[in-house]
Amino acid sequence: TTREWQAADSAHFLHPFTDYQSLARKGSRVITRADNIYLWDSEGHKILDAMSGLWCVNVGYGQRALIDAATQQLAELPFYNSFFQTTTPPAVALAELLAEVTPPQFSHVFFAGSGSEGNDTVVRMVRRYWQVLGQPERQVIISRHNAYHGSTMAGASLGGMAAMHEQGGLPIPNITHIDQPYWVQHGQGMSRDDFGRLAASWLERKILEVGPEKVAAFIGEPVQGAGGVIIPPETYWPEIQKICDRYGILLVSDEVICGFGRTGHWFGCERFGFRPDLMTFAKGVTSGYIPLGGVMVGDRVARVLIEQGGEFEHGYTYSGHPVACAVALANIRLIQQLKLVEHVHDDVGPYLAQAFAQLAEHPLVGTAETCGLMGALLLVKDQAKLTPFDPAVGIGMVCRGHCFANGLIMRAVGDRMIIAPPLVITRAQVDEMVALIRRCLDLTLADAQR
Ligand code: PLP
Numbered sequence: 102t103t104r105e106w107q108a109a110d111s112a113h114f115l116h117p118f119t120d121y122q123s124l125a126r127k128g129s130r131v132i133t134r135a136d137n138i139y140l141w142d143s144e145g146h147k148i149l150d151a152m153s154g155l156w157c158v159n160v161g162y163g164q165r166a167l168i169d170a171a172t173q174q175l176a177e178l179p180f181y182n183s184f185f186q187t188t189t190p191p192a193v194a195l196a197e198l199l200a201e202v203t204p205p206q207f208s209h210v211f212f213a214g215s216g217s218e219g220n221d222t223v224v225r226m227v228r229r230y231w232q233v234l235g236q237p238e239r240q241v242i243i244s245r246h247n248a249y250h251g252s253t254m255a256g257a258s259l260g261g262m263a264a265m266h267e268q269g270g271l272p273i274p275n276i277t278h279i280d281q282p283y284w285v286q287h288g289q290g291m292s293r294d295d296f297g298r299l300a301a302s303w304l305e306r307k308i309l310e311v312g313p314e315k316v317a318a319f320i321g322e323p324v325q326g327a328g329g330v331i332i333p334p335e336t337y338w339p340e341i342q343k344i345c346d347r348y349g350i351l352l353v354s355d356e357v358i359c360g361f362g363r364t365g366h367w368f369g370c371e372r373f374g375f376r377p378d379l380m381t382f383a384k385g386v387t388s389g390y391i392p393l394g395g396v397m398v399g400d401r402v403a404r405v406l407i408e409q410g411g412e413f414e415h416g417y418t419y420s421g422h423p424v425a426c427a428v429a430l431a432n433i434r435l436i437q438q439l440k441l442v443e444h445v446h447d448d449v450g451p452y453l454a455q456a457f458a459q460l461a462e463h464p465l466v467g468t469a470e471t472c473g474l475m476g477a478l479l480l481v482k483d484q485a486k487l488t489p490f491d492p493a494v495g496i497g498m499v500c501r502g503h504c505f506a507n508g509l510i511m512r513a514v515g516d517r518m519i520i521a522p523p524l525v526i527t528r529a530q531v532d533e534m535v536a537l538i539r540r541c542l543d544l545t546l547a548d549a550q551r
Contacts, residue, residue, distance in 0.1 A: 157389030217251025297334030323369025361385030
């Protein structure tokens with residue numbers, strides 16, 4: 102029964118990113134099955150999953166092709182590693198397919214088990230690159246406040262979450278941060294384009310402060326996801342690209358959320374018009390059906406590592422796991438077959454944008470933005486002035502509570518309510534989701550006025 106699950110859960114399971122006292126008091130919601138864009142809990146409630154699990158179930162739940170790929174591979178070869186000059190057919194086939202669907206500079210992949218491991222790999226790989234080139238002093242990696250790049254020591258250090266840094270004595274040395282391109286926080290009074298150029302100039306300022314000869318790389322998510330779906334102005338990334346080029350600094354795109362169709366392009370860097378040297382991925386590569394992550398390595402870095410680098414002293418037991426690779430192959434082929442990138446770009450992405458433009462008129466909403474199938478509503482006290490609520494109100498959590506009770510999973514990041522539904526969502530399901538969002542906004546407004 103639900104009670105039994107909850108009791109055992111709080112007795113034995115230390116959950117990630119969870120307040121343990123609250124969990125012990127209220128118990129977890131127990132999710133027992135899923136299909137398409139819906140989940141069911143142990144009490145039989147149907148829930149529309151507007152977050153694709155954790156931004157990952159791009160093809161939706163219950164896709165037979167992925168399930169069959171996993172079971173067949175489990176029966177044939179459940180595991181073999183890729184260390185010491187061995188390989189397996191699914192890992193090779195996936196490497197080849199990834200080289201095909203990623204931008205042309207990416208010829209090679211380094212496999213990992215998750216996005217965090219992918220970003221740890223980036224830290225070691227960029228430092229190795231500069232070492233091989235005889236510039237070992239290039240150690241510093243610049244990232245951004247409020248970024249999320251994972252929970253390992255290096256991933257959380259690259260990330261810019263203050264609460265995570267406080268708990269782990271982070272960041273590790275030689276990682277430093279600049280402000281995020283969040284117009285509401287830093288740019289009000291300026292045009293978005295001017296603000297984009299200003300926010301990019303903070304990178305150049307930081308490079309000069311550190312010393313260009315010490316900087317190895319800059320890393321960013323095309324759209325900051327866990328930070329609240331912070332969609333940058335169009336001028337931001339092209340300017341970042343110019344600055345990295347000017348100082349010869351490696352540019353890394355963290356595509357863990359934005360990759361595999363989320364923005365209406367295969368990868369977020371294609372949506373925002375920049376050309377990274379390295380690109381991390383996870384989540385959407387298998388639609389979350391099984392863990393897999395990695396780094397796409399562009400020619401500039403691959404050539405140096407392969408032709409001059411010798412052995413790269415780095416790797417994971419599950420780098421190129423055959424079952425995970427078989428699922429990823431089936432997943433990417435399904436994205437191609439169902440034309441999901443085009444579906445987001447031409448159909449449901451613009452349709453969601455229109456619906457959000459209407460939600461922007463709701464008195465609780467200060468800004469309503471989308472990028473492909475990611476969206477964010479900023480909840481404000483005064484719509485005209487974008488005056489925030491008193492943090493003690495916890496308006497995002499109030500709204501999240503209404504979503505939970507009304508069969509909708511939406512995430513609260515501070516006062517930003519965010520969504521990233523499965524890419525298979527239809528127009529009718531967008532209508533259903535938006536109607537639920539509107540109902541929850543009304544209930545939240547009623548609470549706020551009380
Ligand atoms: N990078 C980004 C942009 C993410 O959103 C996440 C996870 O949410 C990660 C990295 C870490 O990925 P994982 O949780 O698979 O380690």
